[in-house]
Amino acid sequence: MSWFAILLALAALGGSPSAAARKQCAKAAVSTHQKQQCKTAGKKKKTPVAKVKPRSGTQPQTPGAQRDPSAPTSPGSSGDPSPTPTPTPKPGATPTPTPVPTATPDPVKYPARTGVDLSEWTVRPTYRTLATGRVTFNAANLGEDDHNLSVRSGATEYGKVDLAPGDTDSLVLQLPPGTYTLYCSLQGHEEQGMRADIIVR
Incomplete structure (x- = not known):
C-alpha cells in the first residue's frame, strides 16, 4: 500500500x-x-457550529436544572393563574327580598253531632264543642229511672226528648254560637247533678 x-x-x-x-x-x-x-x-475540517441564541426571559433547559422562582416567565407559559376579579355591586343597589308565602291554617272543623249518656245522676256529652248551625244530639238513657235531655241557653229553652230506661233517641236543633246547658228537666234531677255545659261556635 x-x-x-x-x-x-x-x-x-x-x-x-x-x-x-x-x-x-x-x-x-x-x-x-x-x-x-x-x-x-492531516488538516481537520472545521464543522460549523450553529450558535443558539437564548430566548429572553426563559429558564435554562438543562435537564435537572433548578428553576428560579423569581425569574420572569415568558408570555403564554404556564404559571400561576391570575385571580378572577370579584364583581362589586353597584352603589345604592339594594337586593329585593323575595316574599316567603305563609301557610294559612285551615279553620278548625267542629263536629255537628254528639252522643249524650244519661244516668243517675250525670249527663255526659261525647263532645263539648260543636259547630254552629244544625246540631244532632244522640241521647241514650243508661240509668234505671226515666230521664230526658233538655237544652237551654240562659232563659231560652231550645227543646227536649224523653227517654225511658234503656231508650235512645235523637234531638236535632238549630243552634247559633253560644254556651248551652244539657240537663234533665224532671223534678230534682238537675239538682242532683244531671247537667253539663257545651259550647257552639
Missing part, C-alpha cells in the same frame, strides 16, 4: 499524520493533485 493511500485512510478516520508521513506521501505522489491532497490530509 502506498503512503498516499495510508494518508488518505488516516484522514478518513480522523487521525492526524505526522509531518514525516506527509513528506513521504508527497514523495510518493505522482501528480500535482495527489501532492495537494497529501498537504491537506
